[in-house]
Amino acid sequence: xxxxxxxxxxxxxxxxxxxxxxxxxxxxxxxxxxxxxxxxxxxxxxxxxxxxxxxxxxxxxxxxxxxxxxxxxxxxxxxxxxxxxxxxxxxxxxxxxxxxxxxxxxxxxxxxxxx
Numbered sequence: 001x002x003x004x005x006x007x008x009x010x011x012x013x014x015x016x017x018x019x020x021x022x023x024x025x026x027x028x029x030x031x032x033x034x035x036x037x038x039x040x041x042x043x044x045x046x047x048x049x050x051x052x053x054x055x056x057x058x059x060x061x062x063x064x065x066x067x068x069x070x071x072x073x074x075x076x077x078x079x080x081x082x083x084x085x086x087x088x089x090x091x092x093x094x095x096x097x098x099x100x101x102x103x104x105x106x107x108x109x110x111x112x113x114x115x
Contacts, residue, residue, distance in 0.1 A: 025092055036074040039064065047078050063089055070098050 021042070023030035029046070033039040047057050059081040065088070066072050072085045088097040095102075 023091070028092070030091055036064075036066075036072050036076060040074070040076050043076055043078055043083075059083070065089060065096065065098055067098055067100065 021032050023032070031039060031042045031046070033042055043057075050056065057078050059078055062078065063084050063086045064072055064076050065086050070087045075085065076083045087099075088095060090096075
């Protein structure tokens with residue numbers, strides 16, 4: 001895991017403090033970037049460095065999402081595989097949507113509580 005600290009460092013900004021650019025839990029990593037080009041760079045770097053440790057990105061389970069827009073400017077590729085762009089996804093039990101609609105997440109919690 002020490003390699004990930006170098007591969008995916010936190011961005012520091014004098015105005016806003018620390019900007020989080022990735023979420024990591026167990027074998028799941030969420031990359032957060034401001035543009036599709038910077039996301040492409042981060043995905044490529046993660047892919048290249050992961051291969052050094054015999055780790056591979058599961059392309060079938062890897063997706064992109066743009067918050068605030070349901071389209072991505074330029075699709076992100078890992079090797080020669082174009083990642084699917086989605087409008088919502090589940091991460092660690094929470095539903096994320098491109099328009100930040102939390103009602104779907106709360107609805108699932110309501111169902112769980114009623115059982």
